Amino acid sequence: MPGLTIGDTLPDLEVETTHGSFKLHDFVGNDWAIIFSHPADFTPVCTTELGKMALYEKEFNERGVKLLGVSCDDIQSHKDWIKDIEAYTPGCKVKYPIVADPKKDIIKQLNMVDPDAKDPDGSEVPSRALHVVAPDKKIKLSILYPATTGRNMEEVLRVVDSLQKTAKYKVATPVNWKPGEPVVISPSVSNDEANVMFPQGYTTVDLPSGKEYLRFTNI
Template sequence: MPGLTIGDTIPNLEVETTHGKIKLHDYIDDSYTIVFSHPADFTPVCTTELGMMAAYADKFEKMGVKLLGLSCDDTQSHKEWIKDVEAYNNGHKVTYPIAADPNKEIIKQLNMVDPDEKDSSGNPVPSRALHIVGPDKKIKLSFLYPATTGRNMDEVVRVIESLHKAAKHKIATPANWKPGDPVVISPSVSEDEAKQMFPQGYKNVDLPSKKGYLRFTSV
């Protein structure tokens, strides 16, 4: 994906939101932050997505994660639309800010432009993109979905859990991993280091290559 991507520092933009003006780095502060764009207010899939973000907001807060929405509609439109979002999703309140980008400049700088879709005037529209930004202001993970496919919030929770564990321990999470499952020890960790770092023990999988790179443990 061209433009801003994993490992890049998110630009310190000042944006107008439903909570007033914010600067991205000040808002992120020392937290993980989910910055997610949606194609347009008052549209069906976006309404379900923002409602789900509202429903998961407490869970994200307990994980030390902030939320910031974004679309090219203005803040007044966002505020009116929030009433629909909350009504649809059993009254879960939209407590996170939603940024406005009527000039369609922010979506370009954050690499959230849909590669195919255009508005009626031929201008770019936001993709259904999501960046997870770390406390160091760097992009840790990015999702990009087409407008027809809503995002799965359980997957967002899962990858944040994975990022937290990988940041704290020298591990990675294997395919289909979910919280509570074993993790794998980084290949950069020697056997002697692994014994010290993982006193709870680990399982070295016996592979045909006899290379001891696949080591499972719990953290």
């Protein structure tokens, strides 16, 4: 994914949103944030996504994660569309702000431009992109979907849990990991260090190579 990606600092852009204007770094503050774009207001997949994101907002907030949507439509369009979103997804309330970007400057700087799609005028349109931003204002994860494929909110929640756990401990999460399951100890941690860092103990998998690099622990 060219442009802004993992490891880069989030540009401190001034944005206009359904909750007023602010700078992105001020929005993130000392928390985590998910910044996600959608191709357009009043479109089917996006309507389902933003409603589901609203339903999951409580779980994200419990993890110290803020939500910020991005679209090239204007503020009034967003506000009108929110009524449809809330009507389609019973029980949801869109409390998170949605950025307006009618000039399409913000999506370019956030690397949220669809590489293939164009609007009827031939102009660039937003991709279905998502950045997870840490308190240090750096991008920790980026996911890009085509306009035809809606996101899986359980997966977004799962990767946030993984990012926060691996930021706190010298571990990684294995394939299909879910919260509560064992994690693997980083290869950079020696066995002696692991004994100190993980007093609860760990299990080393016996592999044909004889190398002790696959070590599981519960934290």
